[in-house]
Every structure is written in C-alpha cells, then in structure tokens.
Amino acid sequence: RVLEEEITAYLEAGTYECTDKRNGYRNGYKPRTLKTRVGRLELMVPKDREGRFQTELFERYQRNEKALTLAIMEMYIQGVSTRKVKKITEELCGLEISRSQVSHLSKGLDEEIALWRSRPLKKAYPYLVVDARYEHIRSGFHVTSQGILLVVGISEDGHRELLGVWHADSENEQSWTDVFRELKERGLKGVEYVVSDDHSGLV
Structure with a gap:
C-alpha cells in the first residue's frame, strides 16, 4: 500500500484516473528484496513507463531500522532483559525479534566499544x-x-x-x-x- 501511494503521488494520478496533472503512466511491477534484521521481505515495486520512479521506502526503512536498533541497544544497556526487549518491540512495532537477535545486536555494540576503549592516544593531555x-x-x-x-x-x-x-x-x-x-x-x-x-x- 505504501508503494502504491508513492507512485500515485509521483504520477499525480491514481490508476485509470483521468486528470490534466498526470505525470506519466504505470508500467507493471518489479520484484525487490528488502533485507531486515528479522528476515527478508519480498516486495513488488511499481514502475512507470519512463523508468524514473524511485521508491523512498528502502531509505526510510534503513533510517527507522537504525533508530530501532539503537533503541534496542539502549534498553539492553539499561539492564532490560532480552525477553522484555523482545516483548516491547512486538507490542510497539509489530516486529518479532528473537532474544538471540537482541543478544547479537548487543554483541556488535560490545565489539565497537572494545575498539574505542583500546584506541591509541596520539595527542598530549596536560x-x-x-x-x-x-x-x-x-x-x-x-x-x-x-x-x-x-x-x-x-x-x-x-x-x-x-x-x-x-x-x-x-x-x-x-x-x-x-x-x-x-x-x-x-x-x-x-x-x-x-x-x-x-x-x-x-x-
């Protein structure tokens, strides 16, 4: 539905709609795969005849997923159990994130922190x-x-x-x-x- 609304806004006309503002015509769909931390989503992305339509869904999802990932890490750091983190994400976002996935995200954070803590100090600090x-x-x-x-x-x-x-x-x-x-x-x-x-x- 989001993709259909996007191309409708781009073409300034709905399917079979007659209007002077029309900016082009639909031309079927193409398959795209959206990789997420909870699995792969197979999507059918609408096309226009000129081939100029580009969906913003993937970019928006990446921004939202990054924010969600940071929120999950913050909850884990604050001492929230992986079981509770899983329950919160399911209730608020409708995403089924397993306890092992929460632990995996936190492990990645641990690795980044370890690199930061061991970085060389090149300047003088009076x-x-x-x-x-x-x-x-x-x-x-x-x-x-x-x-x-x-x-x-x-x-x-x-x-x-x-x-x-x-x-x-x-x-x-x-x-x-x-x-x-x-x-x-x-x-x-x-x-x-x-x-x-x-x-x-x-x-």
Missing part, C-alpha cells in the same frame, strides 16, 4: 579529570551496581575528550593503578595536572 560513579551493570544474566571509573583528557588546545571508561568492584588504589597503566600503554603523555575528588584510591 590535564586529566578523573572521577568515579556507580551504575547498574549487566553481568551475565544479572544486573548489579558497580563502580564506573572515568578519565577525561584536556589537550593543549583546550579540547576535552573522554579517554576511557572502566568498571571496577571498588575505587581502590589497585583499580586506579590499572586504569593509569592502561592509559600509559595506549600512549598517554604530557600530563601535568590531575583533578579529582577525594577518592581514597587516588590520594
């Missing part, structure tokens, strides 16, 4: 701002409260950059030692000042 907070973290099939250690670097030109995020059972000296050792291995250099709260593991 100033570091370090802090810790507690968040609910998914660990296996459980969600627990864990410490999150953050380090923000300020470069010589004043640009702020989040250098890394780590989760730890506590904010002890060993946890922060591991953080700074990893930053040094990634190329951290030029540090002159470190700003932090009165964390027992830092002072």
Whole structure:
C-alpha cells in the first residue's frame, strides 16, 4: 500500500484516473528484496513507463531500522532483559525479534566499544579529570551496581575528550593503578595536572 501511494503521488494520478496533472503512466511491477534484521521481505515495486520512479521506502526503512536498533541497544544497556526487549518491540512495532537477535545486536555494540576503549592516544593531555560513579551493570544474566571509573583528557588546545571508561568492584588504589597503566600503554603523555575528588584510591 505504501508503494502504491508513492507512485500515485509521483504520477499525480491514481490508476485509470483521468486528470490534466498526470505525470506519466504505470508500467507493471518489479520484484525487490528488502533485507531486515528479522528476515527478508519480498516486495513488488511499481514502475512507470519512463523508468524514473524511485521508491523512498528502502531509505526510510534503513533510517527507522537504525533508530530501532539503537533503541534496542539502549534498553539492553539499561539492564532490560532480552525477553522484555523482545516483548516491547512486538507490542510497539509489530516486529518479532528473537532474544538471540537482541543478544547479537548487543554483541556488535560490545565489539565497537572494545575498539574505542583500546584506541591509541596520539595527542598530549596536560590535564586529566578523573572521577568515579556507580551504575547498574549487566553481568551475565544479572544486573548489579558497580563502580564506573572515568578519565577525561584536556589537550593543549583546550579540547576535552573522554579517554576511557572502566568498571571496577571498588575505587581502590589497585583499580586506579590499572586504569593509569592502561592509559600509559595506549600512549598517554604530557600530563601535568590531575583533578579529582577525594577518592581514597587516588590520594
């Protein structure tokens, strides 16, 4: 139905409609396959005689699917179980996404985060701002409260950059030692000042 409405708007006339505004004529259909994360959809896309009609359905779907994928990842990060994510997408979107597909999407996110966390630090950061907070973290099939250690670097030109995020059972000296050792291995250099709260593991 969406495709029919698209070509009607493009031709400015419905099937067999007589109007001075008509911009062309229909010329049958052509098969197209729309690949989605929940399977393949076989569609019959209408054509016009001049061959100029191009549907926007595929582009719109890709944008919507990207938004849905980000929403699923956000729910998973916030500790929503794969079973509940599956139920939410079915009720709101009418899409049957399996628990394994939710886990697969989240695995892809984990890989991207791993690349970001291990990226080399090529600039000098004279100033570091370090802090810790507690968040609910998914660990296996459980969600627990864990410490999150953050380090923000300020470069010589004043640009702020989040250098890394780590989760730890506590904010002890060993946890922060591991953080700074990893930053040094990634190329951290030029540090002159470190700003932090009165964390027992830092002072």
